Amino acid sequence: MEYLLSILVLCSLYVMLSSSFNLIIGYGGLVSVAHPIFFAIGAYVAALSAIHFGLPAVPAVLLGGAVAIVASAAISLPSLRVSGDYLLITSIGFQLGLLQIIKNLEITGGPGGLSNVPGTITGALRSPAFAAISVLLAAATVLLIRWLMRGPYGRAITAMRDDELAFTALGRNATHIKIVIFALGSGMAGIAGGIYAFFYQYISPEQFEILQSALILTMVVVGGISTTWGPVVGAVLLLALPQAITFIHMPPNVAGGLQGVLYTLLVLIFMFARPQGIVSAPRTQL
C-alpha cells in the first residue's frame, strides 16, 4: 500500500511536469529543455526555506513556485524578445549552469543534496495525505490548462502558433504571451518540485539532470502533444511501465538496461505508428 501511494505521488508530480511542459512546448510551441531545472528550483527553494527559516510547507511550496516564475522570466525576457529560437540555447545553458552551481554550493548540499527536509506530516496518514494533495494539485494543473486553452487565451495561443506574423499584425502581443506561458509552465513545475522535496525529504542534483527533460518530453509526445489528456496518459504510462518490470524478477543489471531500451522502443514505435500520440489533438477547436 505504502509503495502504491508513493507511486501515486510520483505519477501526480510527473503529470504536473508533463502537462506544464506541454503548455510550453505543445500549445506554446516554445522549445526549451530547462523544465527539470524549474522543478529543481521549486524543490530547493521550498526545502531551504523550510530548513533555514522554518517556513511552513504551504508557503514554502508557493515560494518555490514563485521563484521558478521569476527565474523563467530571467531567461525568457531576453531570449524571447529577440526570437523564439534563442530560448532553446538559453534554456540549455540555464539548465546545465544552474545545476552545476547547485552541485557546488555549500548551502544546497553540493552533489550530496539535502537530506534534512522536514517531514511536515507525520504518522500513518502521511503517505495518503501526500497522495491526496498531489492528485488534487495534478488535477488542478490539468484542468487549469484545459480551461485556459478552451477560452480566448487558448484561441490566441493557437493563432500565434499557426502564424506568428499574421497574429502580431492583428494587434496581438506575441512576445508577451510567450513570456507568460513560459512563466506559468515553469511555476507549475516549481510547485511540483516543492511537493517532491517535502514528500521524499531528500533532494539531490542528479534528480534534476537534463536527461529528465527527455523523459518529460517522451511523456508529452507519446501521450499526445497539444492535448489535455495526452501528457497525463504519457506520464502514467512511462512511470508505470518500469514499475511493472520490477515485478518480473530479473537481475537488477538487466532490468536497469531494459528500462532505457523500452523508452527508446516506445518513442520509435510511436514515431512510426502514431506520431500524434495516444490522445490525438482535434483538428479544429470549435
Place this chain on the structure above:
Amino acid sequence: MSAVVQIDGLSKRFGGIVVADDIELTMKRGEILGLIGPNGAGKTTLFNLISGVVTPDAGTILLNGEAIRNVKLFRRARMGVARTWQNMRLFSSMSVLDNLLVAPRSYPGESVLQVIFAPGAVRRHEDEMRARAHAILTRMSLAALANRPVTDLPFGRQKLIGLARALMNDGDCLLLDEPMAGVEGEAYETMKTVVRQEAAGGRAVCVVEHNVSFVKDLCTSAIFMANGRIIERGSVADLLASSTLAELYFGS
C-alpha cells in the same frame, strides 16, 4: 477630407536593393487608392512599411497625424492599421469564426490576469466580438461556414475570410494586398461590394492589385510604382492611358 495616412520621404533598402525610394503618399477617408506596378516594384514592401512589419531607413509615417514610424507592429494594428496578405496567412488549425475572433483591436483575452480576475469583462467583450464577426460574415454570405475549419474552404472563400478578419479591426486604415488574385465569380462580386462599402463607411483603403478591371471599377485614384519609386499618380483612367506605364508593365 482629412488624411488618415500621410507618408513623406519614406525609404528602405535591403542590402544594395532599394525597395522604397523617397515615397510620398496620402490616404484619405472614403478613398480607395490603387497601387499598381510590376512584380518587385515595392508595393507589398510599402504595405509592410505602413503596417510595421518592416522598419524604414528614413522618412515619416503619420497615422491620423501621429508619427508611427517607431511604433511596433502590434501597436500599429491596435491604432487602426488593418491589413490583408497576398497569401492570406489564415490560422490554419482554427475555424472561420475563431480566425475572426482573434482579430479585434482590443482583445482582453490575451491577458491571463484579465481572463482569471475579470472573467465577466472578458466574456462581455467576447460576446460583442462574436456579434461583430457574425455581422461581417453575414455581409459576405459566409455565416453558414462560421464553424468550419478555414482549410476546408475553397481559395476564393479563404480570400474573403482574410478580408473579414482584417475588418474585425475597426480602424481607419485598410491595406489590401492583392485581394482579387485567384478570386472569381460570386466571391469577386462580394469582395468588390464590401471594399466599396468600407470606403463609403469612412475608412481610407489602399489596394495592391494586378486586376485592371477591379482597379478601374473601384479605385478613386491610383499610384504606379516601379523599382521602389512612385512613377506616376493620378486618376485610374489617366494612369492606364499612360505610355510610361504600358512600357514598364509590358515592355516597350
